[in-house]
Amino acid sequence: MMEQKKPVVLELKNITKNFGDTEVLRGIDLTVHEGQFVTLLGSSGCGKTTTLRIIAGLEYPNDGEVLLEGKPVKNLAPEKRNVNTVFQNYALFPHMNVYNNIAYGLKLKKVSKSETKERVTKMLSLVQLDGFEKRMPSEMSGGQRQRVAIARALINNPKVLLLDEPLGALDLQLRRQMQYELKKLQKKLGITFIYITHDQEEAINMSDVIVVMRDGKFEQAGSPTEIYDHPKTSYVASFVGSANILRGTVTSIKEDTAILSGSCGTMACKTEQYEIKEGSSYTLAVRSESISVWREAKAEQYITGTITEKSFVGGMLRIVVTLEDRSEVVITRQGINFFYDIGEKVCLEWAAQDAVFVDMEGKQDEK
């Protein structure tokens, strides 16, 4: 963020799209700079694929404008845009071998045979598939097909590469490896990537900019740290950081720390850039790993509840505490040891800087 911003390659201006009566996109604005790795993150049906297809030209927006390197391309056919796509199911041509698949874009541009051969060979070694020229797609594994799809899309030297959940069909281990390789590739080539995923881990690992989408709108756009540490809305907080969302009324403000009282206790939160008023109610997000659990309260602010569930998920112990108002708070711990049992009453605490105010938009102006 501190670095000098490179020129803008792609701009979306107030894009809307309807399929029949359903509004898929309701006014989307996006600015992408050269060489950025931008991820559209959201659950299925949020409109991320449609956004991608509009950029590719496979779909036309009902309203708004798409600017590629400053030129409006809204109504330009996909074959006339310098943008290429890696499709979700790879969409490799089943009747062509790897060489012909990758060379297809060059063949259409009538690039000479010798140059085509050189560029395809280079591309193949870039995606580490040297010697696979003669293979048919049906004879390859998912990971290999994925690489071919990327090579095929990259050979035209696109300004922007669009990737539609390219790792979705791969198993976890392969996915992690491909995340790393894709990021490396993108850095090496310096091409702008616009990447779609519903996996927040993928988004955080790879992106320069994450755009969280929900119901055809952008909830928040920013760097992974921004999104993770300073979620603007409760949706972003819970979707990206799997944070707990709590509500309370501000009773006092000491310097930059607000004290809130909720139905199950009191909570502390840094005010940060917001102007917090005493007596008003606010929503805050606290990430599950920042909450500490005690039998007896150690801090001044704490909420109380009963442990109702313990499970081991993805290398983490996940503890669910049910508060008196029946809402649930999720706490995660490294390792498998946890000294409290199900049914025990506990106090939950966190440091004021570990909580953030969310859903502030419309409540007040930022400072």
Add this chain to the structure above:
Amino acid sequence: MKKKRVSFSKLYLVIVMLITYLPIAMVVVFSFNDSKLPVAWKGFTWKWYQELFHDAAMIEALKNSLILGFISCAMAAVIGTLGAIGMARVNYKSKGMIEYLSSIPIMVPEIILGMVFMAFFSLLNLPFGMVTLVIAHTAFSIPYVFMMVKARLVGIDKSLEEAARDLGASPSRIFWDITLPLILPAVASGCLLAFAMSFDDVVISIFVNGPRMSTLPIKVYTQMKTGVTPEINALCTIILIVVVLVLLVSSFFRRGKKEYK
């Protein structure tokens, strides 16, 4: 228990196949029999093969059948393939009706097709012969090609065409580079089926062939009503050998070329 069931199924397949091949074996055996009647074995001879090669009428009929098969097959391939491709993309109200009508030739008994063609062609004053035969055979060949290609088109992943567009292909390039190669196997198998049906058709041909034109099946049919000469056995044996060779060669080539979904 399991083993027993497997062997039963195999036994069943073998028995049905044996019965299927029994009559064919008879024809082959009696094509070498030194007797005009297919009753008892009278010794080995090449006689019927020699006679067959000198039987101008028979060779003429074979030639007619081949020409008819190829032309009607080619016409059906063009009309059926173009039709299936076009139908997938146009939105005419009459689409469903035309699809239904075009499938009539395989939905009604052949004899009806034969008779309506006969009546209609004489109404149009078309000269009965190769022309009428070709029209009739094309009519019942179209549905085979059409349906095969239609089914294949439905099976093609839409993102393949989008990927080609994305890489810079114009709609016509997409058709030549992607769509056509992918439906070609369906066109081929539709054509093969159509050719087989045409090459074997008696019922429709008999109504529209006219007084002088004879195809192989018609020739065989007339002989069967009047009296079969063992030449026919010989001819059938030759066709059988050709078919087996063609099928073997084609399956050999298919093995060389990798299959794709």
Add this chain to the structure above:
Amino acid sequence: MKNKKNLWGLCVMPLYFFTLLFILGPMIYMVAVSFAKNNGGAYGFTWNFTLNNYTKIGDPIYLQCFIQSFKLAFATTILVVLIGYPFGYFMAKLSPKGKKIMMFLIMVPFWTSSLIRLYGWIIILQVKGVLNTALKAIGLIDKPLKILYSYPAVLIGMIYALLPFMILAVYSSVEKMDWSLVEASRDLGASPAAAFVTVTLKLTLPGLLTGVILTFVPSMGLFFIADILGGNKIVLVGSLIQDQLTRGSNWPFAAALAVILTILTSLMIYLYRRITHVKDLEGIF
């Protein structure tokens, strides 16, 4: 955009043209002729509206012929299903190599003239034929069986000619089936038979329908099999129509017969679809 639409429109033009001119045209003409008045003599009829051609079908001789045709078509179809379904089913369970060989074996007869294969049956079934000689040799019979030129011979011929269609239709539909569904139903407590009826049969019904149509419809029209293997004892609608057209020269009556036959076969197909809830022809197409 508009141009593209026109291009696809151009693609369907030959199909439209051909279908309208050579399918719809003749069909309409047939219906029209069936209401015309027969003048007797060579191909003579006048455009005077009459229902006589249809009332004539009610004549017991002709009615009998219809009934006989349907009986034969039904018997053929049922037997072809009984023989062909297990065949297609077993075939689909073979190893890939076994499937290839079986497919080859089915395709070869398909490509050889069906007439000549019928002739093979004549060789087998005739009084002094292979079957009788063999049966006599092993002492099963004293007097030769007179199978040829009888109803069973016609039935054999029909089954023989139409079986491959059923096999191919069933085979491709069983092959496509997801076997884990059968396993799931077994897992949920279905007996092999129950699993077969509730899952396998249900899922392969489209293929079976295709097979039934490809068997039933032609069996109404394959008059030459009855002609060759049945002598003149079995007169089917097909033979009747052919007779009326060629020897009888009564076109309007032949047309009326054809219209009724078309309606009846369409009705059968419609009913079968309603019962099995299958919409599209599936299987070998």
